Amino acid sequence: MAKVQGVVGWHAMRKDELVQALVKRTKQQQRQPGQLGFEIPPPANGGCLGGGPKFHPIESNLATDRRQKFAVAKDLSSAGTGQTYRGERDRLVVMVRDPYWLQVYWELSRPSIDRAESAMGPHWHTAAPVLRLYKMAVDGTSAPVRNIPIHGGVSHWYVDVQEPPCEFRLEIGYLAAGAHFYSLARSNSVTTPRAGTSDAIDENWTDVADNADRIFAMSGGYSSRGTSLELQELLEERLGRPLGTPMETRYGDGAARVLANAKKLQFSVDAELLVFGVSDPGSHVTLQGEPVPLRPDGTFSVRMSLADRRQVIPVIASSADGLEQRTIILAVERNTKVLEPRLRDVAH
16 A cells, blocks of 8 residues: 555555555645545544555455465366366376386366365465375385475476385375375375486476387386276376287287288297497407407497307406406306297187
8 A cells, every 4th residue: 555655665664654654645645636546544543544444455456366376276176277077086196207207197176175175174274285205115115205395277297206216106185284284195106217227208298198108118017016007097098099918909809810810920039248348448358268359448349149048258358568467257147938829819
């Protein structure tokens, strides 16, 4: 009000000083009709402004806007994102993007948010939406790592993690003062790959379609322990196709009948061994007694056949003057097993 009325120095004034300044300003405006400004009733009881509303209309509108924005920020429901709630239950799904990033996606109904508000009671006023990250132990127990503040209007979030490989899960809910946490949904558990074992994937939801099989695999889709049904359902909904092994997803009964008369499936696998290292430029290096050429910087690499047996491979480096020699021995074993073919039962 003081700012609107043009009171000089209003920033540093206390409440009682502002009231007196506003009263003085009002009297000046009453003496000068036509001057720009809002009419403020004169003081009814000395130091207090009376005879009108306690809050200026502009201030009331600002307060209303703030309350509305705060409510939108707390609304994690699918309706708050403009999306249709498609599931029969709330769900929180986490996917592995690379060794240091997880992508979290959620679908929550409006009644679930209303239940959280009712259950938290007075704590709701200080509650803020968060993702709570848990680190899984070998024995299956979990310990909270940190809370990640989020907001309404979105349906997915990226979470950075450390110490790959490691197993994580998350919960989504509201955290109020006093560490009072109300959980809305719990995610599946995923294990990040070792650092350097996979290339980074662009951090955009739009690339999930191009990398769905890889994300599905990194999130445990093809492992013996499998992955969560929520993750599989989410990816299949997004892609419009089933996920899994080709025996289970790619071929229908018609294709199976055609393949029944086809020739036997041809399949073979072989492997090579790449040995690489570095020594002083000018030194002499041998691998299994054969000389190995060095690059100008002293590095070398040799590609050799990896036989289906155990091999002992000595690598020897001698200094240029012949006074020092060092030996490193590699022990490598290849054990190839050919399993019985699996034939799909067309009747099922």
